[in-house]
Amino acid sequence: MPSVLIFGGSGKIAKFITESLVRKGYQVSSVIRREEHIPSLSELGATPILQSIESASVSELASTIRTSAPDIVIFAAGAGLRAFEDPNLSLVVDRDAAIRVFDAMVEAGGTKRVITISTMDTRNREKAAPSWYNEVDRKGSDELWGMLPVYMKAKYEADKDLVEGNGKRGLEYTIVRSTWCGDGERMGKIRAGLAGIEPRISREDVADVLVACVENLATVGCVFEISGGEVLIQDAVKKVAEEKVDSFGEMFR
Numbered sequence: 636m637p638s639v640l641i642f643g644g645s646g647k648i649a650k651f652i653t654e655s656l657v658r659k660g661y662q663v664s665s666v667i668r669r670e671e672h673i674p675s676l677s678e679l680g681a682t683p684i685l686q687s688i689e690s691a692s693v694s695e696l697a698s699t700i701r702t703s704a705p706d707i708v709i710f711a712a713g714a715g716l717r718a719f720e721d722p723n724l725s726l727v728v729d730r731d732a733a734i735r736v737f738d739a740m741v742e743a744g745g746t747k748r749v750i751t752i753s754t755m756d757t758r759n760r761e762k763a764a765p766s767w768y769n770e771v772d773r774k775g776s777d778e779l780w781g782m783l784p785v786y787m788k789a790k791y792e793a794d795k796d797l798v799e800g801n802g803k804r805g806l807e808y809t810i811v812r813s814t815w816c817g818d819g820e821r822m823g824k825i826r827a828g829l830a831g832i833e834p835r836i837s838r839e840d841v842a843d844v845l846v847a848c849v850e851n852l853a854t855v856g857c858v859f860e861i862s863g864g865e866v867l868i869q870d871a872v873k874k875v876a877e878e879k880v881d882s883f884g885e886m887f888r
Contacts, residue, residue: 638662639849640705642688642736643712644681645672648752651842652709653679664703688712688732696739700746707849710736710751722785730789734796741804748807750848755814755832755860757791767829775832798883807855809848813841814862826864827871828880834863847872858883
């Protein structure tokens with residue numbers, strides 16, 4: 636089975652991803668910044684790596700990637716609740732650290748495939764809302780950007796850098812852009828592709844989408860939204876891959 640390196644491995648979604656991948660036989664290494672998370676990740680079957688992506692240089696991150704030699708990198712890190720106290724942490728973690736990881740993959744050599752967990756509606760707000768949005772989605776967009784402007788900007792700029800900078804990096808990326816997610820019940824069904832902001836989705840379902848992308852090489856080059864829905868996750872991701880869904884155009888340009 637392939638090996639996976641997760642940046643931000645102590646988060647809830649990352650732990651669900653780890654649990655699923657280990658159960659399927661994958662080797663999972665997990666980059667975390669706090670020593671207290673080592674026991675829980677070890678119990679899940681992951682190999683914890685202690686490193687702060689907030690302060691690590693590109694070369695230091697490249698060393699981690701080179702040593703782990705993963706087949707796939709998952710960027711699941713985020714400032715989380717700390718960003719409510721210091722919004723600029725979103726720029727430090729969700730944008731700057733993500734971009735350094737992308738650059739580190741190039742410096743390390745070998746690992747090309749990267750899957751990132753991003754956020755619904757990170758886009759160029761100077762343009763009109765995407766054509767597939769309805770009135771509820773447009774209202775939700777205003778609420779998102781009104782509540783979390785720095786976070787949304789950080790995610791937008793990280794996604795944009797990954798896509799527009801790929802001419803020089805040559806990575807095999809997939810960007811999964813989730814709507815609001817929480818601790819609700821795992822439904823096993825979603826709406827994927829050019830999806831709207833509502834309804835919301837559980838963290839476990841988001842994790843299952845990432846695992847489905849790991850297992851489906853045809854998702855390389857896809858940038859797509861996910862929200863609550865009625866299509867089985869495997870089927871929804873398969874359709875995204877078959878249609879080569881890429882929401883980059885309307886969202887970023």
